[in-house]
Amino acid sequence: MLAMVLDAPGRALRSVELPDPQPGPGQVLVRVAACGVCRTDLHVVDGELPDPKLPLVPGHQVVGRLPSGERVGIPWLGWTDGECRYCLSGRENLCDRARFAGYQLDGGYAELAVADERFVVPIPEEYDDVAAAPLLCAGLIGYRALRLAGDGERIGLYGFGASAHIVAQVARHQGRRVFAFTRAGDGAAQSLALELGAEWAGDAAGPAPKELDAAIIFAPAGELVPAALRATAKDGTVVCAGIHMSDIPSFPYELLWGERQIRSVANLTRKDAHEFLALAPQAPVRTEIETFPLESANEALERLRAGKVRGAAVLVV
Numbered sequence: 001m002l003a004m005v006l007d008a009p010g011r012a013l014r015s016v017e018l019p020d021p022q023p024g025p026g027q028v029l030v031r032v033a034a035c036g037v038c039r040t041d042l043h044v045v046d047g048e049l050p051d052p053k054l055p056l057v058p059g060h061q062v063v064g065r066l067p068s069g070e071r072v073g074i075p076w077l078g079w080t081d082g083e084c085r086y087c088l089s090g091r092e093n094l095c096d097r098a099r100f101a102g103y104q105l106d107g108g109y110a111e112l113a114v115a116d117e118r119f120v121v122p123i124p125e126e127y128d129d130v131a132a133a134p135l136l137c138a139g140l141i142g143y144r145a146l147r148l149a150g151d152g153e154r155i156g157l158y159g160f161g162a163s164a165h166i167v168a169q170v171a172r173h174q175g176r177r178v179f180a181f182t183r184a185g186d187g188a189a190q191s192l193a194l195e196l197g198a199e200w201a202g203d204a205a206g207p208a209p210k211e212l213d214a215a216i217i218f219a220p221a222g223e224l225v226p227a228a229l230r231a232t233a234k235d236g237t238v239v240c241a242g243i244h245m246s247d248i249p250s251f252p253y254e255l256l257w258g259e260r261q262i263r264s265v266a267n268l269t270r271k272d273a274h275e276f277l278a279l280a281p282q283a284p285v286r287t288e289i290e291t292f293p294l295e296s297a298n299e300a301l302e303r304l305r306a307g308k309v310r311g312a313a314v315l316v317v
């Protein structure tokens with residue numbers, strides 16, 4: 001099979017022919033049709049996450065078909081032990097021994113992938129392969145972040161990329177008000193936000209137009225934490241939704257005072273995936289996509305790094 005492979009962090013992916021992967025016991029073979037490109041892939045490629053499998057096939061928003069023809073998705077959570085105290089209490093996203101697709105397990109930047117049959121998810125028929133791919137991480141981890149942000153009406157989204165563009169639509173569907181905070185002068189992201197129902201879009205470094213009930217930070221920039229706290233009302237929550245973030249600068253305690261909370265969101269549970277994939281077609285969530293051929297994965301990653309992707313980037317296999 002053709003695959004894009006990471007030999008070592010900090011290097012470009014290499015296009016190679018690999019032997020077809022063989023599914024082991026309890027695994028399925030998936031013929032990949034599309035694979036979303038996530039900021040986490042960039043963190044893996046850049047060496048910002050410890051101990052990736054090497055060499056590695058990245059990619060954890062995989063849409064493909066089983067030999068039976070059934071269409072499935074392979075999300076980030078690829079395996080859990082099922083027996084630690086997290087797994088046994090409905091928190092498999094925190095499993096001590098969890099393994100993740102496109103990080104510790106080979107993922108979907110390839111023509112074929114294998115996955116644990118207990119962790120693949122069905123894809124809603126309303127979406128074609130490409131449109132469905134970003135639902136599998138940007139969508140469902142974004143959905144988890146929105147849930148953990150609480151029930152507040154005024155939601156601030158910091159960084160308006162793949163995840164925020166989906167979360168904005170879910171939040172609007174739930175009757176909430178959305179405020180989009182982007183890099184200064186990012187007119188493309190701001191116009192997409194307004195198109196998708198945000199009532200305001202502007203510079204994350206500037207003042208918020210309204211006091212927020214909660215904020216979700218998707219951009220990996222620690223300086224947004226005090227900025228979001230400053231914009232958030234008493235009892236509000238600031239959710240850090242990314243797997244990696246630059247250091248958070250110190251800030252005066254008064255920003256946290258008033259029962260404000262800061263929390264992270266880590267990974268997903270299968271329950272999150274099933275809930276979100278049922279909700280997405282009802283909202284309905286529409287995904288804005290830029291496609292790239294599999295062999296152009298490096299270009300897709302570079303556009304993502306530069307903040308140039310409008311919505312989500314997807315590799316077409």
Ligand SMILES: [Zn+2]
Pocket residue numbers: 080081082083084085086087088092094095096097098
């Ligand atoms: Zn566990």
Ligand SMILES: [Zn+2]
Pocket residue numbers: 038039040041060076137138
């Ligand atoms: Zn992801």
